[in-house]
Amino acid sequence: MEELAKHGTLLPPNIMGLTDEQVEELKLVDEWGEKCVPSGGWTFNKDPIGRRNGRQPNEHMQDVIKRTTEEAKTMVSKKQVQAGVCLTQKMVQDALDILRGAILIVYPMNLPPHEVIRHEFENTEDLSGMQASLEVIEVTQAQLWFSGKEMYRGKKMADYLGRNEKTKVIVKLQKQGQGPPGREPVISEEDRKQMMLHAYRRQEELKVLERPSLFVKLK
Template structure:
């Protein structure tokens, strides 16, 4: 199997296994799906702690309003009674007025947070260091685990306007958000290796040959961005080791210089003739008038 180390910019994303005779259309399709799937898991994992802390999202027309404004406008959240957490709720007011404040109890909160930690581990960039390849099946399993945890706590489902439910149903609206800049669709995706764009219509072996044990660093990015920056000749870890070696060498040279210092030869205790003069009574002789 050929192992691709997928990066976006200078940041590692995940490892991906393929074969040299795989069409690049298929490779780009799979890499794009995993890349965007990891982003989806990350977005859900960032929302669930808010759900666990402050309950379901208010309707869009009530978000950001004070209690007085809601009462004055006679607005009502019709989903408040429908979407109550299992085991009852604990009121924790959302200071930014985005969620209704009826949070799950500690037991249900623990179910959500434990599942979030498990899902984060699947998409973690530490998987690269552990030499674990990420597959679309792993991403789907993480999403299913998150969906299951939310269903345990909210068996009546979340409101249709809640961003977590919208993510699960593929109805999320990312327009105008930072998250939208991270997403790369399959049509606009480019795969680069060694400062060359890997063209659709070719196979991986057209670029790297037929060695199935090859390991490559490839970069994913949107069309129209030009060639990504080349990889440095040495890795960050190698650079650290080189700097450490240089520092140790400098310290060794300092010690050698100190050992070569012969200024002590001017000291009285280092005079080889001192003992002879002492026996001859020639010490402490002073010349000049008294």
């Protein structure tokens, strides 16, 4: 979504990756780019990696995409756990719905059929051979792990933790057959940074103390 706001819609597969000279020489045209024009017009902002057509929506439409994207991220953020909010399938669907609504505001004619964002909304994206495919786990192949132990299907959290409602634990999702996931670090990232900073300062102090003293002989 951020790239869409910056550089417009995705180029067709037969143009993507080609230089401007090659496109001109082969007389290729981004026909969907001509049809799917953002509301309020656009300005050219070339995509440095050559995936998008560079037709950046105006500032107001960019803001619509950015604000909606932030709202959707907040709805499914890990911070919801700290607020005691349980993530549900409906919340995920609601986040997708507001993103879809924002797209229809900016692109009333919808996105090109080859646009990956559209495929995401329609659940038709082909992730074969892509890194993202490794992050998708089929329900039948999913395993939950807690404290280095697999949580078996049909069991409840109470079977492992008892009925203490105030207990908070980290449960990880793993693909079947991959074994237990990596353990959580003992200290937080922020604590680790502070410890490294303290160690560095202490090291600098020791360097000063270890320097030989300079004596000046007075005549």
